[in-house]
Amino acid sequence: MKQNKSFIYVVTLVATLGGLLFGYDTAVISGAEKSIQSFLIDSQGLGSFVHGMTVSSALIGCIIGGAISGLVSSRYGRKNALIIAGVLFLLSALGSGNPEFLFFEKGVPSIGLLWIFNFYRVIGGIGVGLASAVCPMYIGEIAPADIRGKLVSLNQFAIIFGMLVVYFVNWGIADGQTIEWINEIGWRRMFLSEAIPASIFAILMFFMPETPRYLALQHKDDKALSILTRFNGLDKAKEILGDIKNSVDSSVKGKLFSYGKVVIIVGVLLSVFQQFVGINVALYYAPRIFESMGAAKDASMLQTIIMGLVNVIFTVVAILTVDKWGRKPLLITGSIGMAVGMIAISILAFQNIIGMATLVFIIIYTASFMMSWGPICWVLIAEIYPNKIRSQAIAIAVAAQWAANFFISSTYPPMMEFSSGGTYLFYGVMSVLSAIFVWKMVPETKGKTLEEMENIWKK
Template structure:
């Protein structure tokens, strides 16, 4: 029996709604951050540091969600972990849009209201942290080896598509409205809009299967075989299940995070850290502000952000279509070189106080290079490099490291820019160069290998 591709793609499509919500939740702040600054920061005379913390407060939740993703996904299962993430997205959307609910006077800024807003953003961040770890893991544990890279990359496409959708939503809400209206009502609608995709995701996930590898870990072999048979046919399913059982039942590896050595964990952490230290989320979170600093008007800056979102989608498709043909390492190294060129050029332009179309071009070169490489491929590698027995623990550590790095980069961006804009972009360019060297020296090629074969790669090291 041939692969049941329709079943695989339906399951992947529903799972990637978690990725779409990940993108939606992290990027919704881009259209609202100036209104939040006016309403909760400037009105109380608070510092740029508190502004940076508020813009990136969801990342605190992302770290928490990442840290506990291993526990949640191994205790409740990959499927239920995604349902929990969806519920958190829903609560965050409703709360962030109406932070005064129950405790505060509507429209009256205060420190208490600022912390309540940040609390709801952190709740959404926990959902993002869970989804960022579990969505690729869920897809990776269901997908056949020969199309796994493509399917896991679809999750990154969903993240970027979610960002693009929210750029359009934010633009649509702000279009034709006064600054006063956006600062009082518009930003609330931006956050609340996320409740719609969050509700759809929670409902659909109830109808999805658990992953066969998680079921095998729980010794539910009959259920695992049933799902594998639906994907691969009975004969192939029995062969895959015996391979899974061989890795699951190895007493030597049972429960030991470093059973395959420290290198695999270090590689996972550094993949995550470099994905953030190259500065991508600065470009995503602060996109409208960056374009306004180039001289674009409010509406034009939102439109340029949408253009950037479209570029991101196109180049993520490049990664999806090439990852299982060219391999992971060539794409990562090529992307690192492109990012370095883009960021170093922006740095040179910033040092010379040149702001204009050339800056926009190099921002697009930079983001396009990221989206065809580190954006999707980092998640593909994190979902597949770890052996079965330690996957949930190791993915949790890698994802927590990623969100910690993300929080550091995003929250330090405003004060770094106040100190030196050229120096800030140069830092991201240097990180891009170091990321290429790291991939060349330390990251194994995983193209076409089964998840069970990952064990052999690390046992040889």
């Protein structure tokens, strides 16, 4: 019996709904942010610092969710960790859309209401942090070696697609409505809309299998063999289970540094470089960047949608090539493209040249990221770690990623005030350093089973 590709793809697609919710929850604030400023911040005379913290409060949850993902996925399993993430997305959607529930009078702003709104956003952030760590881990642990890169890359496609979906949902809710209606009702519907995909994800995950690697770690070999057989056929399943058992039963204990420090450092640096090249600045602040280049508000939103389409197209390029070309060539090519884009934008900024050339170089930069560091970083984080330390090590890498995200996003406005050219030059230099790091330190993992990763690090 050959691989049961249709079953593998169904399980992967359900798991990638977690990635879609990751993108949805991260971007839903973009449409509601001005209404929240009007309702909860300006109405109480609170300043821009409180506004900034409210917009980014979900990131605090993301760091917490990433940090606890190893504990949750080890104790309760990969499948149950994703169900928990789905429930957190649902609670966040319902609570953020109706923060007055039980304790407050509807439509009356107060400091207490601001706190509870941020609490619900942090809960959603914990869901994002969990999903960002466990979705690639889950897919990586069920996927056959020859298509693992493609399947884990689908998770990044789902994240970008989730962002694109919520931009259209927010636009659909606000279209043709007055500012007063959006500030009173519209922003609530934007948050509540997330309850639909969150419910679907949590329910469907109940019917998905646990990963065979996790079951083998729990000494549930019969269940692991049953699931592997559904994916690969009986003969291949027995062979894979044998390899998994060898890695689980090997003399190396499952302590974090069992395979040395380099594997942990590589994972953390992959995560940190993915953020330090400045991509979330380009995503979060895109309309503002385009406005600063002289685009009118309507044109800046259109240019943001163009960037969204570029993101989707070049993520597809990565999905189609990651298992053919390998991880390292894509990452190094992407780093060079990002460096060219950012350094060119920096030169233009230093010379106060604003126009179509800047937009072209931003598109070169984002396209280079989306065909490389966007999806491939998640692929590598899901596959470089040996079975025994995977959940702990991924938790550290993902927590580092969200911390780096928070640092880069929050330092962008003051850096821009100091020097816009210098800011973009910093991201360009980081892109160059990321290429050197991949060339020197990151192993090629194309076509290797997860069990073969142990031999790389044992050497």
